[in-house]
Each structure stands twice: as C-alpha cells, then as structure tokens.
Amino acid sequence: MILSMEVSRSGQYPATDLGYLLHKHPDRVQEFATSQGRATVFYPVATSDTCRAVLHVDGEGAQIDRGGDVDRHVNTVPYAASSRLIVALGKVFGDALAGRCANRPDLVDVRWPLTLTIPSVPVRSQRKPTELFAPLGWRVSEVAQPLSPQEWGDSDFVTIRLSGSQSIRDALRHIAVVIPVLADDKHYFVDDEEIDKLERLGDGWLVDHPHRDDIVAGYVKNLRHLAETASARMASDVSSSDGRDGAGPDGGSGTSGEAAAPHREPLARRRLSRVVDVLEQTGARSVLDVGCGEGRLLAALARNGFGRLAGIDVAPAVLDAARARLDRWPGIDLWQSSLMYADERCRGYDAVVLMEVVEHVDADRLATAMASVFDEMSPRTVVVTTPNREYNAVYGLGARFRHPDHRFEFTRAEFTTWAASVADEYRYAVTYDGIGDEDPDAGTPTQVAVFTRDDEDDS
Structure with a gap:
C-alpha cells in the first residue's frame, strides 16, 4: 500500500x-x-x-x-x-x-x-x-x-x-x-463513533459536496440505520440556518483532466457569515432561527454578542444536537415547532431567519408558511436564503435539485418575483443579494432576500 x-x-x-x-x-x-x-x-x-x-x-x-x-x-x-x-x-x-x-x-x-x-x-x-x-x-x-x-x-x-x-x-x-x-x-466494525469520525474528517467540505449522501452511506458501509443517522446529521449541517442545499462550492463532478476549480471557502460557511453580517447591519438584538438544525447560526450569533436568541426545528433529534452544541450559552431557547401552524412562542423577535428552509416546503404550502412568518411572527426583519437553481449547471447537477429533500428550487427571476409578492402582501420592503462565487451566466449559488418592515408606517 x-x-x-x-x-x-x-x-x-x-x-x-x-x-x-x-x-x-x-x-x-x-x-x-x-x-x-x-x-x-x-x-x-x-x-x-x-x-x-x-x-x-x-x-x-x-x-x-x-x-x-x-x-x-x-x-x-x-x-x-x-x-x-x-x-x-x-x-x-x-x-x-x-x-x-x-x-x-x-x-x-x-x-x-x-x-x-x-x-x-x-x-x-x-x-x-x-x-x-x-x-x-x-x-x-x-x-x-x-x-x-x-x-x-x-x-x-x-x-x-x-x-x-x-x-x-x-x-x-x-x-x-x-x-x-x-x-x-x-x-x-462500524458504529455511531464512525459518524463522529466522519463529521470530524468532513468538516468544512462534506456538507457542501453534491454527492454527500452517497459518501455518507458508503463511509458507514451502507448500513441503513447508520446512514440515516449520519445523513440527518449532515443534512442539518446545511439545513435551514446551516445551509441545507448540499451542492459543492467548487463545481460539479467534472471529468478527468479538467482544470481544478480555485479554492473557495465552503459555501455553508460563507452563507453563515453573510447572514450574521446582515443581522448586525439591521441592528437586530433578538433573533429566531427557523429550522435551526444543530444550532450553528445560533452559536455564531451568540459569539457575536446578540441578545435574545431562539431556534425551532421539526426534528427532535436535531434539537438535541443543537442543545449539546449550545450548552455553553444556556440562555438560548430551543423548541420543536413548524411553520404550518401558528406558535405564539415565535412572536416578539426583531428578526426571523429562514436559511435554506423555503425550498423544503411543498410549493402549495409555502403561502401558509409565509403567513406564519410575516403575519403571526411579524418581526421587523426577515432573512431568507435559498439555492439558485440556475447555478446547478455549474455544479454539473443537470436537472437534479441540490438535495433530495428539496420540493422546488427558484431561478433568480422566480425568486425575485416571489419575494416581491410576499413583500407587497405583508407590507415589507425587500432587497436582494447573492452568496458565493458569481458565474457570469448563472449568478451566485445562493440567493438572499432581506425583508424589512418600517414600523412607522404600520397601521
């Protein structure tokens, strides 16, 4: 050898x-x-x-x-x-x-x-x-x-x-x-410790790999119970606030002999940093992370001195992992909840973040989810990030979505049209941005909408 x-x-x-x-x-x-x-x-x-x-x-x-x-x-x-x-x-x-x-x-x-x-x-x-x-x-x-x-x-x-x-x-x-x-x-023999090892070795690159699920399953010998646990943990690393799109920051599968893409900071990290920056710019002191995953965004916000923080997710096991990660910040609230129903505990926050969340909602239920955020929660700021479907060609994914759990993915035009309609319906202003390296034809891999409500104009 x-x-x-x-x-x-x-x-x-x-x-x-x-x-x-x-x-x-x-x-x-x-x-x-x-x-x-x-x-x-x-x-x-x-x-x-x-x-x-x-x-x-x-x-x-x-x-x-x-x-x-x-x-x-x-x-x-x-x-x-x-x-x-x-x-x-x-x-x-x-x-x-x-x-x-x-x-x-x-x-x-x-x-x-x-x-x-x-x-x-x-x-x-x-x-x-x-x-x-x-x-x-x-x-x-x-x-x-x-x-x-x-x-x-x-x-x-x-x-x-x-x-x-x-x-x-x-x-x-x-x-x-x-x-x-x-x-x-x-x-x-492999067991749960193999998943821990995979997370250590895959830190910073595996969660963004376009074939992440195949790698995860193969690494645990395709044992179903381990693969499902590992995939859930990996998915949570890029889900919601942790960037759940699953595509690689360095392009698609390519062919032998192609030029290597230049090094880029992993997309999930860049997305996390950008959201923290946006929230700092808005002056938000209290933040609710919807679909908080294992709590990476909440940990970053706590490190940056944000005040009242909370996270919700539909998966109890993921929330347990978030509690372990956030143990050093005991004031962060975590609970199981869903955008499909009103939850009064989600009210009263300056900002609500949906990072790589909307694409996991069935299209015919998206209006209900937005009503839950903009009407029931009614924060001053809402930050939404989601994959740019046009960028999938750069990753070599063809017509495939970036993650098997995605229900849809917006093109740039579709995203701006949708965000503008949401802003108009709930009387918010909206601005747009992108995260990741920009392709001249496809744009950036992640697109961002920042919704802001002017409290002085509220009636």
Whole structure:
C-alpha cells in the first residue's frame, strides 16, 4: 500500500516545510508499527522547490477476508489502497489529519501546489473517483490496472492521481473519507463513533459536496440505520440556518483532466457569515432561527454578542444536537415547532431567519408558511436564503435539485418575483443579494432576500 504526496514551493514557504506538517523529517527514513503492518515514511525528493513524501505499508498485518479481496489465486489485501491504508495513514499522520502543527502553526492553512498518487485503489462504488474528488477542487486522473492475460481486460483497481491547490490537512481528510467509499470494503466494525469520525474528517467540505449522501452511506458501509443517522446529521449541517442545499462550492463532478476549480471557502460557511453580517447591519438584538438544525447560526450569533436568541426545528433529534452544541450559552431557547401552524412562542423577535428552509416546503404550502412568518411572527426583519437553481449547471447537477429533500428550487427571476409578492402582501420592503462565487451566466449559488418592515408606517 503506497501513498505519495508531492508539493511545490508555496509563496514564501519552501516545499520542505512539508516535513513540519507531517511531523516527519525529510532527511530521515522512519518506520512505524501499525495494525496493517510496518509503515515506512521516506522522502525521495526534498528541495526547497519540490518535496515528495511517500508512505509505504507492507500489509503484513492485513488479515485475509474470504468474502472480499481474495480469490483462489491472489491475495490482494496487502496491496489494495483501501480502508486498511487509511487506518495506517491515521496512525502515522494523525497530527496532520487533525491540523496540528505546534512548531509551525502558520503552515496548517497554507495551500500548496500538491499532487497525490495512490496506486491500486479498488473502485467498487457506484460513484467514480472523478465524481467524488473533482468537486473538492482536484484535477483527477484515474488509470485502470489491466488484468493478465490482457484479453481479460481491466481490473477494478486503478491508480488515482490528484492535483490541485490544497492544504495538507484537507488533502489527507479528502482521501481518508473518499478512498474507503470508493473501495466499498471497510474491514472493521462500524458504529455511531464512525459518524463522529466522519463529521470530524468532513468538516468544512462534506456538507457542501453534491454527492454527500452517497459518501455518507458508503463511509458507514451502507448500513441503513447508520446512514440515516449520519445523513440527518449532515443534512442539518446545511439545513435551514446551516445551509441545507448540499451542492459543492467548487463545481460539479467534472471529468478527468479538467482544470481544478480555485479554492473557495465552503459555501455553508460563507452563507453563515453573510447572514450574521446582515443581522448586525439591521441592528437586530433578538433573533429566531427557523429550522435551526444543530444550532450553528445560533452559536455564531451568540459569539457575536446578540441578545435574545431562539431556534425551532421539526426534528427532535436535531434539537438535541443543537442543545449539546449550545450548552455553553444556556440562555438560548430551543423548541420543536413548524411553520404550518401558528406558535405564539415565535412572536416578539426583531428578526426571523429562514436559511435554506423555503425550498423544503411543498410549493402549495409555502403561502401558509409565509403567513406564519410575516403575519403571526411579524418581526421587523426577515432573512431568507435559498439555492439558485440556475447555478446547478455549474455544479454539473443537470436537472437534479441540490438535495433530495428539496420540493422546488427558484431561478433568480422566480425568486425575485416571489419575494416581491410576499413583500407587497405583508407590507415589507425587500432587497436582494447573492452568496458565493458569481458565474457570469448563472449568478451566485445562493440567493438572499432581506425583508424589512418600517414600523412607522404600520397601521
């Protein structure tokens, strides 16, 4: 099992700074005992312009799985770059995966011109390497390894080469999640702790991946109860105030050899920051987050000194997760509720936020939901964000919505028409904005409407 990482100089940082990030000195060959055998780290190239680190695992600890990678002729287990390689990687490069670099913390977020090469990856999932890696900003090359005799064709093993501008932390996290999904062969028992690990490794990129649900299911061995739990937690990360659209910030699936998209801050984070900024600009001191998910927006508002905060969601399990997240701010109220009926507890807030919420409401019930917000709750400010359907083409999604739970998605014209009609009906002024990188034809991935009621004109 082999993984090769090659970086080039990044601005003021020489390529040999890779040694600090990996906690392995370029001048030494180092060996480590792992459950999969002896791991060796060495640097065939180590100059200020180019540095290549190689992880080799001899596979001596790999056990034969008669139902998996072994046929009657060849035991491929010690050679396949699958979950076994990732287990060894976690043992050897655990600090790098965690983003720890005590001696040089300035290096953790540096983006390097980087190439990863991983031979002998068994690809047995329905999704192909390009579909899973390209949305993360990688150029992807996959070369099938032929069978012998040649007339038998290609095996399901491929050599994957990834090129792009990435931090070492993010690059290792990408392969730590995606490689086991591609191989579809996790060799160890998985339980709820695997979901926790997935959230850690997927932080900042997985919730926005256009094939998030496939990755989540594959990572937990397609065990239905774990997949449903993991998908619910991941969906809540991008639902409502956490941005539930599920499309990747770096474009669609692409094809092998396409240019990598430049690095962008994940769309969910940008959306969260923009909503906080908007609320600060309105002067709101009390905020109700409708569809609060696991409470990421509420946590951001609490950190920014907002006063009275509350969140509602229809899912009790998600609210439990929000309570755990918001434990350090005991004054934040959370309760189960729905936009489909009036709830007097939702009244009296300066601002109400519906972040990636309206697209989850059936179109024929949207009017009821808006009456609940604008008439029953009647805040001075309402902030609505929702996906821009036209941008889906940039993500390579075709006619598909960004998330299976979406009931509809607005084009830009449809959104402005709808928002204007809501503003007119409830006597609010409305302004429009966008979040994310703008495409000249499709606009921005997220569209925003900010509704403001002039209290002096109220009758």
